[in-house]
Amino acid sequence: MVSAVIVAAGKGTRMGPNIDKLFLEVAGRPVVAHTWQRFVEADSVHEIVVVVRDGMQSAFAELAEEHGLNKPYRLVIGGAERQDSVWNGLESISPRSEIVAIQDGARPCTSADLINATISAAREMGAAVAAQPVTDTIKESEDGKMVSRTLQRSKLWAVQTPQTFRVEVIRRALTAVRHRGLQVTDDTAACELIGQSVRLVSGIAPNPKVTVPADLAYIELLLRQRK
Numbered sequence: 269m270v271s272a273v274i275v276a277a278g279k280g281t282r283m284g285p286n287i288d289k290l291f292l293e294v295a296g297r298p299v300v301a302h303t304w305q306r307f308v309e310a311d312s313v314h315e316i317v318v319v320v321r322d323g324m325q326s327a328f329a330e331l332a333e334e335h336g337l338n339k340p341y342r343l344v345i346g347g348a349e350r351q352d353s354v355w356n357g358l359e360s361i362s363p364r365s366e367i368v369a370i371q372d373g374a375r376p377c378t379s380a381d382l383i384n385a386t387i388s389a390a391r392e393m394g395a396a397v398a399a400q401p402v403t404d405t406i407k408e409s410e411d412g413k414m415v416s417r418t419l420q421r422s423k424l425w426a427v428q429t430p431q432t433f434r435v436e437v438i439r440r441a442l443t444a445v446r447h448r449g450l451q452v453t454d455d456t457a458a459c460e461l462i463g464q465s466v467r468l469v470s471g472i473a474p475n476p477k478v479t480v481p482a483d484l485a486y487i488e489l490l491l492r493q494r495k
């Protein structure tokens with residue numbers, strides 16, 4: 269059995285005050301309704317856990333109703349950091365789940381094909397992540413003012429979601445993160461702590477995250493092109 273955990277319990281601070289970015293309408297639907305719909309369409313996913321802020325349960329239940337998101341789902345309360353929300357989601361997937369795909373609610377352009385591809389790769393390797401080679405040259409800076417060094421671009425990948433795992437692998441990896449009191453910005457970073465290899469699954473289509481207001485016009489265009 270395959271579960272999806274859609275993390276949607278963030279505050280969206282980079283989008284600006286008093287804006288719930290996941291409920292902003294793009295291409296005719298709220299951002300998170302597009303994301304959720306992709307997991308309804310992905311045949312290999314059997315159940316969906318949506319992790320939400322406390323007090324938002326009825327808004328998400330109404331969203332599912334209104335947009336016909338008809339795959340079995342459960343709503344769970346998130347935590348202070350993304351990794352806490354992922355943990356809470358993992359705690360409530362079915363005990364029969366062997367594979368879990370973790371998805372940012374704020375990534376509405378993820379395709380069902382990409383979801384299915386990460387699931388196949390995770391079955392084989394234990395862990396897999398949607399990723400694209402970077403196209404800009406990436407610099408490191410120690411102080412945020414001056415360039416310290418240039419990284420070798422041919423080795424660099426930007427990782428996205430879905431990040432998909434055998435359930436026992438991600439549980440073990442996130443337990444290691446919690447025991448060491450670390451913070452990770454993505455779930456595959458936790459795998460590095462336990463020596464678990466992660467397969468890069470290169471998506472051809474753009475799979476951006478809604479983070480700042482300037483992201484919205486591009487994402488609207490991508491979603492309209494796909495219709």
Ligand SMILES: Nc1ccn([C@@H]2O[C@H](COP(=O)(O)OP(=O)(O)OP(=O)(O)O)[C@@H](O)[C@H]2O)c(=O)n1
Nearest residue numbers: 275276277278279280281282348349353373374
């Ligand atoms: N405590 C948190 C933090 C983030 N997320 C989710 O993780 C995804 C990726 O996070 P990001 O884009 O950073 O969203 P926010 O944390 O909401 O944004 P910001 O950092 O600007 O506050 C989002 O779907 C967000 O809802 C979550 O479920 N729980």
Ligand SMILES: C[C@](O)(CO)[C@H](O)COP(=O)(O)O
Nearest residue numbers: 350372427428429453454455
């Ligand atoms: C998981 C992620 O989307 C991979 O790129 C990203 O790390 C989320 O980071 P954020 O700080 O929650 O935006």
